[in-house]
Amino acid sequence: IPLLARFFLQKSAKELGVEAKRFSDAAMALLVEHGFPGNVRELENICHWITVMAPAQVVGAKDLPDELQHGGVPRTSVTPVAPGTAPAAEVVAAAPALRPARGEPAGLGDWESALEAEARQLLKAHSPEVMDQLTRRFEGVLIKTALDVTRGRRIEAAQRLGIGRNTITRKIAELGVNAEDD
Incomplete structure (x- = not known):
């Protein structure tokens, strides 16, 4: 997982024309712990999301999606918003x-x-x-x-x-x- 995660961060950075981010040890530990039961595509999508959303070059555990921080359970529920209600x-x-x-x-x-x-x-x-x-x-x-x-x-x-x-x-x-x- 660490090797793939680094690869996907570099790939996303190149696609978006930005500097590649790095995972802190704590963030990498959460990625490894998650294990990605779905598939490698899930890891790739998370790395792309991190490239866009993480505020700093070094990605900490707090920067990861809630599902990874809290063992697969989002911290809060989604408040339904009807599509098209706001431009x-x-x-x-x-x-x-x-x-x-x-x-x-x-x-x-x-x-x-x-x-x-x-x-x-x-x-x-x-x-x-x-x-x-x-x-x-x-x-x-x-x-x-x-x-x-x-x-x-x-x-x-x-x-x-x-x-x-x-x-x-x-x-x-x-x-x-x-x-x-x-």
């Missing part, structure tokens, strides 16, 4: 308001359920390249927010996001991110 732009714009209060665990009842609803709607509509669409929008929101928080300082924004300055510059151009946009 994608509203889902992304509402994400900060959906965050749990300080000290509360982030679970699937917040922005992740909105993301799930949007993904479900796109998949049911047979929309092409859903992963690419949502990844680009997610990255755009992250980068725009980091630039806003750092008052447009790209190097500081890149550091806070755990990416390189060349990566943030390239992503800003690719995604058309403008820190002055509202």
Whole structure:
């Protein structure tokens, strides 16, 4: 599992044009413990998810999906959200308001359920390249927010996001991110 996990992290990073992440010892121990009874595809999907979602280059146990952290049982239940109830732009714009209060665990009842609803709607509509669409929008929101928080300082924004300055510059151009946009 460790060898495959490293391979899949590198593969996902290359596909997305980002720096490859690394697993901490604790995170790797949870991966090995899980054993991936489904198949290797499950491990590959988790590594891709981590490449997109983990906030730092070194992935800790807390960065892994809940199923791995809690022995196959998600920490919280999914709050049903009817597909199509909110346009994608509203889902992304509402994400900060959906965050749990300080000290509360982030679970699937917040922005992740909105993301799930949007993904479900796109998949049911047979929309092409859903992963690419949502990844680009997610990255755009992250980068725009980091630039806003750092008052447009790209190097500081890149550091806070755990990416390189060349990566943030390239992503800003690719995604058309403008820190002055509202």
